[in-house]
Amino acid sequence: MTAVARLAVVGTGLIGGSFALAARRAGLVGEVVGFGRRREHLELARSRGVIDRIAVSLAEAADADVILLGAPVGVCAELARGLRPHAPAATVLTDVGSVKARLVADLEDAWGGGSHVVGAHPIAGSEQTSVAAAHGDLFVGRRCVLTPTRDTGAPALALVRALWEGVGAVVEEMDARYHDALLARVSHAPHLIAYALVDAVGGWTHGADALAHAGSGFADTTRIAGSAAELWRDIVLANAPAVRAALAEFRATLGAFDDALARGDAAALDDLMERARRTRGRVGGGS
Amino acid sequence: MTAVARLAVVGTGLIGGSFALAARRAGLVGEVVGFGRRREHLELARSRGVIDRIAVSLAEAADADVILLGAPVGVCAELARGLRPHAPAATVLTDVGSVKARLVADLEDAWGGGSHVVGAHPIAGSEQTSVAAAHGDLFVGRRCVLTPTRDTGAPALALVRALWEGVGAVVEEMDARYHDALLARVSHAPHLIAYALVDAVGGWTHGADALAHAGSGFADTTRIAGSAAELWRDIVLANAPAVRAALAEFRATLGAFDDALARGDAAALDDLMERARRTRGRVGGGS
Numbered sequence: 001m002t003a004v005a006r007l008a009v010v011g012t013g014l015i016g017g018s019f020a021l022a023a024r025r026a027g028l029v030g031e032v033v034g035f036g037r038r039r040e041h042l043e044l045a046r047s048r049g050v051i052d053r054i055a056v057s058l059a060e061a062a063d064a065d066v067i068l069l070g071a072p073v074g075v076c077a078e079l080a081r082g083l084r085p086h087a088p089a090a091t092v093l094t095d096v097g098s099v100k101a102r103l104v105a106d107l108e109d110a111w112g113g114g115s116h117v118v119g120a121h122p123i124a125g126s127e128q129t130s131v132a133a134a135h136g137d138l139f140v141g142r143r144c145v146l147t148p149t150r151d152t153g154a155p156a157l158a159l160v161r162a163l164w165e166g167v168g169a170v171v172e173e174m175d176a177r178y179h180d181a182l183l184a185r186v187s188h189a190p191h192l193i194a195y196a197l198v199d200a201v202g203g204w205t206h207g208a209d210a211l212a213h214a215g216s217g218f219a220d221t222t223r224i225a226g227s228a229a230e231l232w233r234d235i236v237l238a239n240a241p242a243v244r245a246a247l248a249e250f251r252a253t254l255g256a257f258d259d260a261l262a263r264g265d266a267a268a269l270d271d272l273m274e275r276a277r278r279t280r281g282r283v284g285g286g287s
Numbered sequence: 288m289t290a291v292a293r294l295a296v297v298g299t300g301l302i303g304g305s306f307a308l309a310a311r312r313a314g315l316v317g318e319v320v321g322f323g324r325r326r327e328h329l330e331l332a333r334s335r336g337v338i339d340r341i342a343v344s345l346a347e348a349a350d351a352d353v354i355l356l357g358a359p360v361g362v363c364a365e366l367a368r369g370l371r372p373h374a375p376a377a378t379v380l381t382d383v384g385s386v387k388a389r390l391v392a393d394l395e396d397a398w399g400g401g402s403h404v405v406g407a408h409p410i411a412g413s414e415q416t417s418v419a420a421a422h423g424d425l426f427v428g429r430r431c432v433l434t435p436t437r438d439t440g441a442p443a444l445a446l447v448r449a450l451w452e453g454v455g456a457v458v459e460e461m462d463a464r465y466h467d468a469l470l471a472r473v474s475h476a477p478h479l480i481a482y483a484l485v486d487a488v489g490g491w492t493h494g495a496d497a498l499a500h501a502g503s504g505f506a507d508t509t510r511i512a513g514s515a516a517e518l519w520r521d522i523v524l525a526n527a528p529a530v531r532a533a534l535a536e537f538r539a540t541l542g543a544f545d546d547a548l549a550r551g552d553a554a555a556l557d558d559l560m561e562r563a564r565r566t567r568g569r570v571g572g573g574s
Contacts, residue, residue: 123502143500178493185488186501190508192544195563197480200533200540201472202566206465213430214473214570215410217511221477224504225567229560233553240548246487247545251538253487257479258534261527266520273516276482279489280512283501 003162005030008055008064010079012036012045014125015096016070017134020050022167025136035061036071045131062086066159069095073103074234080110092156094118098183099239100147100176114151118160119176121145121183122169129228140168147176184242189250191232192243194225290449292317295342295351297366299323299332301412302383303357304421307337309454312423322348323358332418349373353446356382360390361521367397379443381405385470386526387434387463401438405447406463408432408470409456416515427455434463471529476537478519479530481512 007023009016012034023029034042034051035058042054055061062083069076076095083093093111097103097119104119111117124142144164148157157173164171201207236243260268294310296303299321310316321329321338322345329341342348349370356363363382370380380398384390384406391406398404411429431451435444444460451458488494523530547555 123500125502142502145500182493182497182500185491185494185497186505190484190505192548193480193484193541194508195560196541196544197477197537198567198570199559199563200537202563202569203540204472204533204536206469207472207566208569210469210472211566211569213410213432213469215412215429218473218477219570220507220510221481222567222570223507225563227564229557229564233556233560236548236556237551237553240551244545244548246491247541247548249491250484250487251541253490254480254483254534254538257483258531261479261523261531261534264524264527266524269520269523270516272486273482273520276486276489276512277514277516279494279498280485280509282489282495282498283485283506283509 002030003028003159003166004066006033006064006066007031008033008035008061008067009051010035010058010061010067010069010083011071012042012051012131013070013129014131014133014138015122016068017045017048017050017131018124018136018138019068019070019096019122019167020045021134021136022139023163024049026166028163028166033061033064041131045134048131048134050131050134058082059086062091063088064091066092066094066163069093069097069107072231072234073097073099073238074230076103077106077110080107084111090116092116092118092159094120094160096120096122097235098187099235100145100179102238104147104149104176108149108151114149115153116156118152118156119147119149120160120164121147121179122164129231137168139164142169144169144171145179146171146173147179148173149176180239181242184239184246185249188232188236188239188243189246191224191227192236192247193250194222195232198222198225289317290315290446290453291353293320293351293353294318295320295322295348295354296338297322297345297348297354297356297370298358299329299338299418300357300416301418301420301425302409303355304332304335304337304418305411305423305425306355306357306383306409306454307332308421308423309426310450311336313453315450315453320348320351328418332421335418335421337418337421345369346373349378350375351378353379353381353450356380356384356394359518359521360384360386360525361517363390364393364397367394371398377403379403379405379446381407381447383407383409384522385474386522387432387466389525391434391436391463395436395438401436402440403443405439405443406434407447407451408434408466409451416518424455426451429456431456431458432466433458433460434466435460436463467526468529471526471533472536475519475523475526475530476533478511478514479523479534480537481509482519485509485512
């Protein structure tokens with residue numbers, strides 16, 4: 001049965017677009033309306049069947065039962081403030097941001113209270129961000145973390161849970177600050193590390209030649225450094241204390257490797273690397 | 288025409304095994320003899336058609352026209368010393384090690400002079416190291432760096448070049464120290480960074496939960512931390528000064544990212560990330 005008569009996807013990129021495709025295919029939504037900054041992306045979304053029609057204004061997009069913010073984290077609160085005056089009182093606002101505590105607080109504030117706001121983070125996607133890469137299977141078997149607050153209404157939470165379960169995600173609820181602490185370690189800090197690694201090599205005297213001799217290992221390690229800067233700038237800024245803590249932990253650990261190397265301590269290097277290799281075996285997510 | 292009547296592959300793992308498969312398919316070699324530490328790997332190599340027969344001793348393996356050392360960097364010099372008394376004077380010794388300057392010097396020393404020794408590094412492979420993953424297309428279109436010294440004989444160099452070109456690699460010659468400086472930046476230091484990242488997350492209070500919430504980005508970034516510790520321990524130790532220099536460059540760059548984050552400097556983060564993103568676009572090798 002259709003859970004949502006009209007879904008508005010504000011920011012129809014990879015995540016928002018894939019959600020719309022999957023929700024439509026699962027029969028969870030009636031009409032899907034798209035809104036975004038770039039007309040050509042919206043036209044592409046419509047031609048690919050991701051959305052039914054393009055809203056020409058925030059006011060038009062606001063007229064929906066559920067609004068999913070698929071826009072970059074840094075602009076979501078402003079979008080919510082623009083949508084609020086035009087949205088029905090019962091409209092549920094949700095998002096897909098990679099950072100939650102500050103963003104959800106800002107969204108609740110913008111929405112005039114938290115009862116109809118549900119923070120969500122589907123752990124899926126890639127360095128691709130365009131709706132051109134959207135597909136309806138993106139969330140199948142992937143985790144989606146919901147971060148309800150003490151103000152979140154049970155009906156809104158149940159609805160958003162049903163939508164994500166309906167597109168195949170494994171849904172769990174988590175405190176937003178705890179979510180941000182976890183993701184700082186396995187996503188936000190690693191993005192900075194990948195960017196810094198590429199930038200360090202690129203800035204080296206023979207950087208161009210070194211990059212020309214990079215193999216698949218370097219390509220893998222730095223793939224996320226191909227991610228859009230404006231997205232990740234805002235994510236790390238919105239989670240700065242946790243990200244800086246994660247970076248400090250990483251820098252200390254790397255220092256231990258460097259110290260062992262400086263000492264020529266093969267046994268210590270072996271222990272550190274072997275422990276990491278075993279830990280790596282527990283990583284999920286497309287390994 | 289057959290360039291090599293008998294090839295011995297000492298260390299028939301992913302690289303040695305793939306080379307044997309490709310060279311045989313290209314008609315470059317007659318008989319292929321395998322030698323290694325683990326009987327079951329050699330049996331697998333024989334059953335897969337990677338080698339024709341298993342040498343039961345170093346002495347038997349040494350009776351070849353070309354000996355390719357596919358063993359871990361840390362044991363190659365010892366193997367060469369063991370092979371030398373049993374090898375014909377004209378036997379060409381080559382290797383596939385990821386680090387070259389110290390290793391090639393050790394191999395020349397073990398071989399009693401450099402005229403028949405050619406250092407080589409095919410930039411291909413993965414965190415897989417078993418002959419089970421070997422395939423004859425591994426080197427097609429990939430770079431293979433040869434690092435001749437002033438002692439390298441022209442016939443030996445030409446032969447090794449012909450073999451690598453024959454299996455589809457793009458061969459270039461390079462000073463061994465320069466090779467090691469390049470690879471420190473795009474391979475050796477990145478391995479330590481990936482190991483350290485995994486180890487830092489694994490050692491964090493909620494590390495297990497964080498790893499359970501890792502997405503494909505973390506999986507990509509840390510894939511090379513699944514590499515065998517004993518291989519990489521020896522590689523970074525054999526190239527310690529360059530690797531430590533590369534780590535210092537990386538740590539300084541990461542510090543600049545962290546400083547911008549500490550200041551909440553969105554413009555600086557944007558500049559750093561965007562510069563890295565553009566540089567990342569120049570990375571080859573399986574991107």
